[in-house]
Amino acid sequence: xSARTVAIVLxxxxxxxxxGRAQAAGLxxxxxxxxxxxxxxxxxxxxxxxxxVAVTEVEQIFQNTEDRIVEALYTFPVPKGAxxxxxxxxxxxxxxxxxxxxxxxxxxxxxxxxxTRRDPGLLEQIDYKTFEMRIFPxxxxxxxxxxxxxxxxxxxxxxxxxxxxxxxxVTRSDIDQRTTGKFALTLDVKSEVPVKALESSxxxxxxxxxxxxxxxxxxxxxxxxxxxSRDLVLAxxxxxxxxxxxxxxxxxxxxxxxxxxxxxAGEELAEMNxxxxxxxxxxxxxxxxxxxxxxxxxxxxxxxMDSLGEEDRFEVMSFNVTTDTLFDxxxxxxxxxxxxxxxxxxxxRARGGTVLRPAISAAYRYQDSDRTLNVVILSDxxxxxxxxxxxxxxxxxRPSGSRVFCVGVGNDxxxxxxxxxxxxxxxxxxxxxxEDSFERQAQAFRRKLMRPAIRDxxxxxTGAGSYDIEPQALPDLFHGAPLRLYGRYKGGADVAVTIxxxxxxxxxxxxxxxxxxxxxxxxxxxxxxxxxxxVQRLMAEARRAGQTNKNxxxxxxxxxxxxxxxxxxxxxxxxxxxxxxxxxIDRRNATRVIRDRADQQKVRDELERLRQQAVAQLGPQRDRxxxxxxxADRAAGPSPSTDQRFAQRASRPAPRNxxxxxxxSVPSSGSGGGGGGAIDPISGLIALGLGGAALASRRRKRxxxxxxxx
Amino acid sequence: MNLMTKETPMTNxxxxxxxxxxxxKTIGIRASAFVIPSSFVIPPITLGVxxxxxxxxxxxxxxxxxxxxxxxxxxxxxxxxxxxxxxHWNLDHLFWDxxxxxxxxxxxxxxxRGRFMLCLTAAAVLIPASVWLLLPELNTYRGLSGxxxxxxxxxxxxxxxxxxxxxxxxxxxxxxxxMIGLGSKIAFEVFTQGxxxxxxxxxxxxxxxxxHVVGALAGIVVAMLPELRAPAGT
Numbered sequence: 001x002s003a004r005t006v007a008i009v010l011x012x013x014x015x016x017x018x019x020g021r022a023q024a025a026g027l028x029x030x031x032x033x034x035x036x037x038x039x040x041x042x043x044x045x046x047x048x049x050x051x052x053v054a055v056t057e058v059e060q061i062f063q064n065t066e067d068r069i070v071e072a073l074y075t076f077p078v079p080k081g082a083x084x085x086x087x088x089x090x091x092x093x094x095x096x097x098x099x100x101x102x103x104x105x106x107x108x109x110x111x112x113x114x115x116t117r118r119d120p121g122l123l124e125q126i127d128y129k130t131f132e133m134r135i136f137p138x139x140x141x142x143x144x145x146x147x148x149x150x151x152x153x154x155x156x157x158x159x160x161x162x163x164x165x166x167x168x169x170v171t172r173s174d175i176d177q178r179t180t181g182k183f184a185l186t187l188d189v190k191s192e193v194p195v196k197a198l199e200s201s202x203x204x205x206x207x208x209x210x211x212x213x214x215x216x217x218x219x220x221x222x223x224x225x226x227x228x229s230r231d232l233v234l235a236x237x238x239x240x241x242x243x244x245x246x247x248x249x250x251x252x253x254x255x256x257x258x259x260x261x262x263x264x265a266g267e268e269l270a271e272m273n274x275x276x277x278x279x280x281x282x283x284x285x286x287x288x289x290x291x292x293x294x295x296x297x298x299x300x301x302x303x304x305m306d307s308l309g310e311e312d313r314f315e316v317m318s319f320n321v322t323t324d325t326l327f328d329x330x331x332x333x334x335x336x337x338x339x340x341x342x343x344x345x346x347x348x349r350a351r352g353g354t355v356l357r358p359a360i361s362a363a364y365r366y367q368d369s370d371r372t373l374n375v376v377i378l379s380d381x382x383x384x385x386x387x388x389x390x391x392x393x394x395x396x397x398r399p400s401g402s403r404v405f406c407v408g409v410g411n412d413x414x415x416x417x418x419x420x421x422x423x424x425x426x427x428x429x430x431x432x433x434x435e436d437s438f439e440r441q442a443q444a445f446r447r448k449l450m451r452p453a454i455r456d457x458x459x460x461x462t463g464a465g466s467y468d469i470e471p472q473a474l475p476d477l478f479h480g481a482p483l484r485l486y487g488r489y490k491g492g493a494d495v496a497v498t499i500x501x502x503x504x505x506x507x508x509x510x511x512x513x514x515x516x517x518x519x520x521x522x523x524x525x526x527x528x529x530x531x532x533x534x535v536q537r538l539m540a541e542a543r544r545a546g547q548t549n550k551n552x553x554x555x556x557x558x559x560x561x562x563x564x565x566x567x568x569x570x571x572x573x574x575x576x577x578x579x580x581x582x583x584x585i586d587r588r589n590a591t592r593v594i595r596d597r598a599d600q601q602k603v604r605d606e607l608e609r610l611r612q613q614a615v616a617q618l619g620p621q622r623d624r625x626x627x628x629x630x631x632a633d634r635a636a637g638p639s640p641s642t643d644q645r646f647a648q649r650a651s652r653p654a655p656r657n658x659x660x661x662x663x664x665s666v667p668s669s670g671s672g673g674g675g676g677g678a679i680d681p682i683s684g685l686i687a688l689g690l691g692g693a694a695l696a697s698r699r700r701k702r703x704x705x706x707x708x709x710x
Numbered sequence: 711m712n713l714m715t716k717e718t719p720m721t722n723x724x725x726x727x728x729x730x731x732x733x734x735k736t737i738g739i740r741a742s743a744f745v746i747p748s749s750f751v752i753p754p755i756t757l758g759v760x761x762x763x764x765x766x767x768x769x770x771x772x773x774x775x776x777x778x779x780x781x782x783x784x785x786x787x788x789x790x791x792x793x794x795x796x797x798h799w800n801l802d803h804l805f806w807d808x809x810x811x812x813x814x815x816x817x818x819x820x821x822x823r824g825r826f827m828l829c830l831t832a833a834a835v836l837i838p839a840s841v842w843l844l845l846p847e848l849n850t851y852r853g854l855s856g857x858x859x860x861x862x863x864x865x866x867x868x869x870x871x872x873x874x875x876x877x878x879x880x881x882x883x884x885x886x887x888x889m890i891g892l893g894s895k896i897a898f899e900v901f902t903q904g905x906x907x908x909x910x911x912x913x914x915x916x917x918x919x920x921x922h923v924v925g926a927l928a929g930i931v932v933a934m935l936p937e938l939r940a941p942a943g944t
Contacts, residue, residue: 690885
């Protein structure tokens with residue numbers, strides 16, 4: 001292996017099984033007993049967000065600055081809800097794309113190479129998403145280039161979608177988070193729902209944002225050297241004026257197509273006025289001491305409480321191995337009570353283990369039959385493994401009229417557990433990062449609780465041979481948090497989408513017709529997201545059943561077919577194509593990556609064309625009115641805000657993605673929930689018939705009377 | 711009946727005794743070439759209710775204040791018992807309710823104003839009372855349709871009685887047929903708890919067949935009452 005780069009990409013499961021602390025990752029450190037100093041020469045991140053699905057491609061070049069061979073430990077926390085879709089490294093100047101194979105087989109292949117001191121790369125996931133990659137050897141002064149691609153669905157909170165590039169999650173004190181080279185991040189946002197604003201709460205001064213049209217926005221950041229120890233947070237706001245669906249598709253000529261249907265609650269849904277009850281459950285176990293998670297949780301609860309009105313009632317609990325309550329009863333959210341709660345929370349210290357079940361059981365006892373109870377859990381989800389099944393069972397037994405909302409704190413949260421708890425409880429999960437604006441998050445969360453949800457939501461698709469819809473059961477629709485539905489379809493055809501649900505006690509049923517195309521190369525990312533959702537559902541079924549091997553074959557098939565790293569499948573990078581052939585590993589990922597890159601290049605070319613169009617509109621061609629607006633904006637301040645820049649381009653024509661959008665008439669809260677009599681056309685015609693008969697009768701009577709008078 | 715052909719100087723208009731008279735005079739003065747038959751003039755109560763219902767449709771806040779609301783009524787806002795009938799959930803809801811009320815209201819008010827007012831008052835009180843007592847889960851109620859049904863059965867009942875007495879069997883058949891038609895429609899509503907041809911899902915309100923049943927009964931009872939006073943306008 002002399003002078004050759006040998007990489008060991010080793011996924012590390014984070015020790016929630018033992019209740020341990022997450023070994024989350026940062027960037028790069030010389031490690032493995034060899035010592036040495038490594039520098040990041042380049043760190044280039046390209047993000048394309050297509051209707052809420054983000055594809056992040058991270059390309060990094062490391063350099064050994066010493067005159068000796070070193071081993072590098074690359075640690076990388078894949079962010080919440082993300083699925084690693086590709087890992088490549090350059091061996092002998094050539095990019096080697098990894099393949100996903102069944103986990104045990106991958107391990108066997110890896111071990112066989114280790115015995116002959118020819119190490120392949122292996123990326124494993126045992127639980128969730130932090131992995132480490134060991135690179136050895138890196139020769140004196142040599143460079144190593146790697147590329148990681150991951151997919152994720154962005155969280156939407158009250159119309160704001162938040163993208164986090166995790167840089168802050170570091171538990172190893174010896175990691176140097178400063179880069180001497182270039183760090184660049186470009187973000188392209190494509191959205192069928194118009195983008196109204198884009199901002200960065202973490203790097204507002206460094207980012208440059210521009211919206212080329214209402215449906216395409218770009219942001220970029222570039223720096224030479226600097227501290228990369230802060231999460232990079234970008235949020236963009238999309239507003240759908242009316243409740244409706246947006247569908248994007250991906251369809252190759254030789255296989256069935258994929259679609260992603262997004263259902264978004266529109267602005268017409270008004271807020272409910274009546275107060276609600278809240279029980280805030282704060283995790284104060286030992287794991288919350290890390291990374292300021294307890295402080296973040298505490299501040300989030302403060303922000304939640306601030307947004308409560310006096311018509312609301314609340315209680316605060318803390319838990320580790322025991323549960324502590326503040327009031328022992330629901331109290332009106334007055335200033336005085338809020339102050340008491342703040343004092344109570346300030347006194348909390350993180351220590352002990354995590355036993356969540358008693359806290360949730362206690363919270364359920366606060367349910368009043370005539371009010372909605374919202375149980376808000378702020379935790380990193382590091383609960384005891386044996387308790388997880390009991391928790392899921394407990395959630396299923398919640399009293400009617402109650403919802404459980406989970407707020408995951410920090411980047412190394414047990415997202416699957418919190419997500420499943422919230423979904424099973426008719427609530428939803430939100431995740432807070434250190435760099436997030438938790439006031440905004442809290443207010444958005446509060447608004448979401450106030451907004452009327454479409455409950456008992458079901459979507460039926462008929463026609464076009466649609467099948468394998470994921471998720472199979474939909475949660476409630478909250479305002480500002482769109483729901484996504486993925487599925488397959490057989491051929492291009494019309495499809496009827498029927499939305500059934502309940503809005504504030506009134507039934508909703510509406511059908512809209514859309515047309516799915518025969519060929520659509522524009523959105524390849526939804527193919528993997530469909531498979532990823534299917535894998536997540538199958539794994540959730542296994543968790544519920546307590547059988548780790550349940551659905552394993554199907555999961556492995558999907559993981560291998562769509563290159564998804566999971567608890568049952570790992571990424572392996574071999575030295576060359578011949579090695580893949582030797583192990584009879586199909587180059588499915590390589591084929592897909594090459595195809596996707598070609599498709600994505602076309603999309604980038606189209607975006608570039610739009611950028612050029614936008615640039616062409618600048619300068620002398622601007623009419624007086626535009627020039628006047630621009631000058632007025634300049635006069636308003638030396639550095640116009642992102643919103644101002646957005647406003648300047650609001651009128652530009654919106655390029656359409658290959659999607660179909662339809663509005664739905666959801667009754668607003670201001671006109672519903674009550675009863676009324678209704679005269680239908682039949683009754684109306686009967687009544688008008690009676691009126692006609694009465695008039696005719698009267699005329700006839702008068703005529704007869706006239707004859708008598710004569 | 712050739713009063714309307716007289717031209718009267720505008721400065722000499724006397725204070726009218728009724729809106730109806732005022733309309734006749736005003737229109738007569740401005741367009742002396744036309745004779746406006748008295749039957750064309752919309753009776754004031756019907757006109758008032760129609761305008762009020764339309765106006766309330768334009769103001770969501772006023773509708774909120776005037777709709778039947780169980781808690782508000784319990785808190786002493788008794789006007790909601792009556793005013794709730796004049797509020798509607800949306801324009802679709804108002805359209806047929808308003809059209810039918812306008813037609814039947816004009817006919818009933820002109821035919822027998824006293825009976826008309828008694829019918830409206832009885833139905834306006836009995837419908838919310840029955841909702842209060844029999845539908846405790848229903849918090850709010852809006853709509854003229856209960857009153858429409860009351861006017862229908864009152865008018866049909868009156869004509870039927872009249873034609874029966876006059877042995878005009880053809881008319882009896884027609885009116886009875888119309889009554890059976892409406893009765894069937896109400897029965898359908900009662901048994902299905904839904905409506906025909908009205909999208910209450912989109913309109914987002916719960917149909918209340920009870921209002922039509924109570925309205926229909928109130929109208930029939932009023933129709934069967936002995937003559938209250940001399941019919942107006944005849």
